[in-house]
Amino acid sequence: MKKIQYARRSAVGAFILAVLICPPAFSQVDLKLGGGLGLVVPAGDFGGSTSDYYNGTQYGLGNGVNIQGKAKVGLASLNLVGEIDYASMSNSGASEPGLGTVEVSQTIVSLKAGPEFHLGLPLVPVSPYIGANISVNRFSGETTFQGVSKIPSGTYSMKDATRIGIGFTAGTEVSIGPLMSLDVNLSYNLMNLSGKEWEDVDPGKNERIDSYRALNDSDDPLYVSGDDKHFAADTRSIHTILFTVSVLFGI
Numbered sequence: 573m574k575k576i577q578y579a580r581r582s583a584v585g586a587f588i589l590a591v592l593i594c595p596p597a598f599s600q601v602d603l604k605l606g607g608g609l610g611l612v613v614p615a616g617d618f619g620g621s622t623s624d625y626y627n628g629t630q631y632g633l634g635n636g637v638n639i640q641g642k643a644k645v646g647l648a649s650l651n652l653v654g655e656i657d658y659a660s661m662s663n664s665g666a667s668e669p670g671l672g673t674v675e676v677s678q679t680i681v682s683l684k685a686g687p688e689f690h691l692g693l694p695l696v697p698v699s700p701y702i703g704a705n706i707s708v709n710r711f712s713g714e715t716t717f718q719g720v721s722k723i724p725s726g727t728y729s730m731k732d733a734t735r736i737g738i739g740f741t742a743g744t745e746v747s748i749g750p751l752m753s754l755d756v757n758l759s760y761n762l763m764n765l766s767g768k769e770w771e772d773v774d775p776g777k778n779e780r781i782d783s784y785r786a787l788n789d790s791d792d793p794l795y796v797s798g799d800d801k802h803f804a805a806d807t808r809s810i811h812t813i814l815f816t817v818s819v820l821f822g823i
Contacts, residue, residue: 602646604753608818610638612659615760616811617789622665622674623783626720626793628783628804632676636661642755651688657681659749659812672719673681678730680763680812681710684739697747707737709763713788722780722800731773733787735764735810751822757815764789764810 613619614633631667638659644651646691662677686705693699711731717723743757770793780801783792789810794802 581745601646602651603823604644604646604820605642605823606755606818606820607639607641608755610640610757610814612636612638612661612818613813613815614661614736614811615813617808618763618810618812622663622676625663625676625715625732626667626674630805630808631675631678632663633661633678634663638814638816640818641819642818644820646688646690649690649692651701651703653684653686653688653705655682655684655705657684659814667717667720667723671721672717672725674720675716675718676713677715678711680711680716682737682761682763683708686739688741690745693816698744699747700744702743702744703741705739705741707715707761707763708737709735709737711735712819715784717781728768728781728785730784731771731786733771734767735787735789735801736766737761737763737810738765745820755816755818755820757818759814759816761812761814762809763812768807770804 578673613635614631617630618633620630620632622632623631636659638657641656643654659680662675664673664675666672667674684705684707686703688701688703690699690701712732714725714727715730718725739759739761741759743755746754746756748754768790770788770790772782773785774782778801783804788804789808792804792805794801795805796802
């Protein structure tokens with residue numbers, strides 16, 4: 573009986589201690605939700621001209637827009653950050669000098685998660701930070717060829733593709749109220765670090781257009797120099813530079 577009473581007293585004591593300790597600990601946890609807009613710039617082989625795209629060396633995309641949702645869970649100087657980004661990019665131009673036009677567009681939906689380290693500045697409402705993330709990136713798009721040599725005119729959809737990537741960020745949060753802040757962020761994203769592949773969407777036809785109907789960031793295994801149908805000799809790296817401004821609300 574004494575052992576049972578002792579156990580009960582110990583449990584009550586542990587509960588009271590937890591009640592006294594936990595509120596201060598949880599009071600330091602910071603939860604923020606919000607979203608914003610930004611500019612996305614293709615880098616690496618993701619940029620270039622429509623002629624580069626036609627020749628299979630780059631994707632030929634121009635600058636685009638990004639819509640972002642963001643959540644931060646913070647404790648002291650460390651945040652755990654989750655993001656969902658929607659980026660849209662496009663470009664238009666000639667396939668070859670005087671030989672028709674190409675309009676190419678792509679969208680990317682990215683899910684990102686990673687740590688963010690804040691560099692404390694006392695007595696000022698500004699909190700600079702650096703961070704890193706792992707991302708899952710879903711690509712889709714389409715291309716319109718008009719009067720282009722070796723490809724029938726028309727609009728062709730690209731098969732959706734998923735790649736794993738990483739990103740590195742630098743930014744700052746500016747407090748604009750007790751429960752609101754402005755998050756200004758610059759990131760460099762390697763979007764196909766893992767998962768590169770070549771896919772022939774319609775292998776039975778063996779036509780040049782098949783090379784544009786998938787992301788095809790790996791080299792064409794059937795590549796032969798001078799071949800009009802299998803012309804992509806090298807792998808392609810998909811990088812983006814992303815500048816965003818988001819409004820975050822504390823909860």
